[in-house]
Amino acid sequence: MTRKGRRLALIAVALGVAAAAVGLALYALNDNIVFFYSPSEILQKNVQAGARLRIGGLVEAGSVFKSTGDKLDFSITDGANQIKVSYEGLPPDLFREGQGVVAEGVLEAPGRLRAETILAKHDERYMPREVVEALKKQGRWQEGSAKP
Amino acid sequence: MIVEIGHFALILALALALAQASAPLIGARRGDRALMGVGSSAALGQFALILVSFAVLARAHLTSDFSVLNVAENSHSAVPTIYKFSGVWGNHEGSMLLWVLILAAFGALVAAFGRALPATLRANALAVQGLIGAAFLAFILLTSNPFERLSPAPFEGRDLNPVLQDPGLAIHPPLLYLGYVGFSIVFSFAAAALIEGRIDAAWARFVRPFALIAWSFLTLGVAMGSYWAYYTLGWGGFWFWDPVENASLMPWLAGTAFVHSAAVMEKRDALKVWTIFLAILTFSFSLLGTFLVRSGVLTSVHAFASDPRRGVFILLILAFFIADSLSLFAWRAPLLKQGGLFAPISREGALVLNNLLLTTACATVVFGTLYPLALEQLTGEKITVGAPFFNMTAGVLLLALCFVTPFGFSLAWKRGDLLGVAQRLSVALAGGFAAFVALIAYLRGGPVLAPIAAGLAIFVILGSLSEIAARVWRGSLSPSTALSRARGLPLSFWGGALAHMGAGIALLGLAATGFGAETIAAMRVGVPQTVGPYQIVIDSVSERAGPNYRETVAPMTIRSGGGVVTAIEPARRQFPTRQMATTQAGIATLHFGQIYVSIGDPDADGTIPARLYWKPLVTLIWLGACVMALGGALSLADRRLRFGAPARAKSGAAAAAVAAR
Numbered sequence: 009m010t011r012k013g014r015r016l017a018l019i020a021v022a023l024g025v026a027a028a029a030v031g032l033a034l035y036a037l038n039d040n041i042v043f044f045y046s047p048s049e050i051l052q053k054n055v056q057a058g059a060r061l062r063i064g065g066l067v068e069a070g071s072v073f074k075s076t077g078d079k080l081d082f083s084i085t086d087g088a089n090q091i092k093v094s095y096e097g098l099p100p101d102l103f104r105e106g107q108g109v110v111a112e113g114v115l116e117a118p119g120r121l122r123a124e125t126i127l128a129k130h131d132e133r134y135m136p137r138e139v140v141e142a143l144k145k146q147g148r149w150q151e152g153s154a155k156p
Numbered sequence: 157m158i159v160e161i162g163h164f165a166l167i168l169a170l171a172l173a174l175a176q177a178s179a180p181l182i183g184a185r186r187g188d189r190a191l192m193g194v195g196s197s198a199a200l201g202q203f204a205l206i207l208v209s210f211a212v213l214a215r216a217h218l219t220s221d222f223s224v225l226n227v228a229e230n231s232h233s234a235v236p237t238i239y240k241f242s243g244v245w246g247n248h249e250g251s252m253l254l255w256v257l258i259l260a261a262f263g264a265l266v267a268a269f270g271r272a273l274p275a276t277l278r279a280n281a282l283a284v285q286g287l288i289g290a291a292f293l294a295f296i297l298l299t300s301n302p303f304e305r306l307s308p309a310p311f312e313g314r315d316l317n318p319v320l321q322d323p324g325l326a327i328h329p330p331l332l333y334l335g336y337v338g339f340s341i342v343f344s345f346a347a348a349a350l351i352e353g354r355i356d357a358a359w360a361r362f363v364r365p366f367a368l369i370a371w372s373f374l375t376l377g378v379a380m381g382s383y384w385a386y387y388t389l390g391w392g393g394f395w396f397w398d399p400v401e402n403a404s405l406m407p408w409l410a411g412t413a414f415v416h417s418a419a420v421m422e423k424r425d426a427l428k429v430w431t432i433f434l435a436i437l438t439f440s441f442s443l444l445g446t447f448l449v450r451s452g453v454l455t456s457v458h459a460f461a462s463d464p465r466r467g468v469f470i471l472l473i474l475a476f477f478i479a480d481s482l483s484l485f486a487w488r489a490p491l492l493k494q495g496g497l498f499a500p501i502s503r504e505g506a507l508v509l510n511n512l513l514l515t516t517a518c519a520t521v522v523f524g525t526l527y528p529l530a531l532e533q534l535t536g537e538k539i540t541v542g543a544p545f546f547n548m549t550a551g552v553l554l555l556a557l558c559f560v561t562p563f564g565f566s567l568a569w570k571r572g573d574l575l576g577v578a579q580r581l582s583v584a585l586a587g588g589f590a591a592f593v594a595l596i597a598y599l600r601g602g603p604v605l606a607p608i609a610a611g612l613a614i615f616v617i618l619g620s621l622s623e624i625a626a627r628v629w630r631g632s633l634s635p636s637t638a639l640s641r642a643r644g645l646p647l648s649f650w651g652g653a654l655a656h657m658g659a660g661i662a663l664l665g666l667a668a669t670g671f672g673a674e675t676i677a678a679m680r681v682g683v684p685q686t687v688g689p690y691q692i693v694i695d696s697v698s699e700r701a702g703p704n705y706r707e708t709v710a711p712m713t714i715r716s717g718g719g720v721v722t723a724i725e726p727a728r729r730q731f732p733t734r735q736m737a738t739t740q741a742g743i744a745t746l747h748f749g750q751i752y753v754s755i756g757d758p759d760a761d762g763t764i765p766a767r768l769y770w771k772p773l774v775t776l777i778w779l780g781a782c783v784m785a786l787g788g789a790l791s792l793a794d795r796r797l798r799f800g801a802p803a804r805a806k807s808g809a810a811a812a813a814v815a816a817r
Binding site: 014017018021022025026029032033035036037039040041042043044046062074078096097098099112118 | 306390498499500508509511512516517519520523524537538539540541542544545548549628676677678754756759765766767
């Protein structure tokens, strides 16, 4: 093979690998992206049932209801609106009423989420950043009330 | 008073780092030996001063000196001594101090043992290393001073985050930093080569030992972080494609590519410009990782309480080094003498393919990690790119890499014989394919990815073994001749074979996650629960007190087919100081697999919610990583690569080349 031919072969292989990577990335991006909303945003944006998303806010006080061991129902609130969440499994260690939480799952109906993953904060000084911003939007966040 | 000594030592270290960044650079330009010598002394002095500073902070933590803000906020007098010590880097300020300590240690390594290096190359490399040190020392002193005092001193500290009260904290960050930061020296050598405008095969020989040290530690650090997350979080997962994990994977992928391309440069004097580029890229990813983890742009366990000034400062450092090194690259790289092109079917051709796959896999990880951040900044939309995306992109590309690995490893340099190699690998190919078919038949219509991965893993492992066999044993050799042939093979060959085998072993562990079992159950004392081939029973539930926590333990017995196999003790710990609870998973290792049980708080009706997992072969993931790191260490021990011995190295290389025939 000539020098030019070798160089062309190299470029062709490089382009091939790059094209494959871009193709895979576009294909994977199609249905693997999850949007984050606050409860108010879900109601405002009229998100369709069946969408996969993350919701962040506070666990509403008095809303946590545990039934038969591993089923858990609660509401996520940003102070203005609430979304009901049902979850099967163990909540994380720091899941508590009145604390920040992020739930990921499928919206079954407007205002009701079937969660597959629940993330709580991991330190009493720390609040998930998305939750802080969701609360700020509703004017429910006072700087200094807790360190973000 | 002693605390202030630590602070002053850090300021002096900054002054020395600035001297190290300037004097040798000027010296190298003017050919002034005295000025160039400043680099070595400054590097050694800087390391000593940062060591003093680190020791002072460690002393403050060990003696629970709560007049130091850092200790008061992150320690407690009741914390066990080991966690008092590892708590030194269990917070933002201390972890940055560990970062610069390791940075300075690598500079000192070059200063102390690099006497055989060309003087100007060493001077320039030390100057660049000094500049990185100066930037990060300034960062610590201006935004994250670990020696800040607190007056009046509180009587008790606020405790170390319970999640961090784990032996993992003593091991994972130092290993990871040795890897992460170790690539700084590779970067410095690359910048030095660009400054000089000259690069040759000897450069690769000087740099490869550092790259191998850094790569081995990075491999161990990533694996250790994964194992720590696995046993401490209680979800049974070992890799979440979390941006922080990706931050350590990106330099690993680029660094792996570098280690391979440097081999081509060393043996064939080709791929020079590309290798330099990879050196810059790898450390840029280390810096990017530091930014992602330390600036607080991400929500993660690694984000300590943060301050926006820090993020901006690290971003400036990141932008400075990446932009400057890439400009230097664009300006000087055309001066470097181009190496020859080579035949596509050859060892070096295969290594180019390896590099292409590794860097595109790395690019997809970078994209998946940064795209959500960029989108949020631009549109305010918050999205998450999860595991499915990364599995589909980086995962598939890395599987493709595993397929070509044994071919590349068996091909000869210069001109390879693909047909001959395929024949040589026929046993490995057949073994891998048989494993794939057997698993498909066994699963009947399950996910196809796990059998593919398992088949490839077997192929990679057998491929390494058959290459060893082909080199050692040919025709009708007596065992003693074969043994002496094995001894004659260069250590770097054994290292490569071992590292590839480690990759295969880790892949086998990853593939086996597709064959596990998991259940979530409300368990009662005495009532067995089945998971996979095992039955698990809670024997009793009790409370007990630890040094700084209380725990609920539920000892369990594991049975299989009537006989008792083993016992575990999952627990939940309550830490009163921080009002936090942690899960202590009960883990039993059985034939490389693990039974993993984590429990929740007992319910009012006496049931205990529990997650139970049976994870066959799961330990292979981390054992494989250890084998890979061992392979790196073995290559390092090769006489040819012994640091700072270029004269001997030449004859060693010749001997190795002869032995490899």
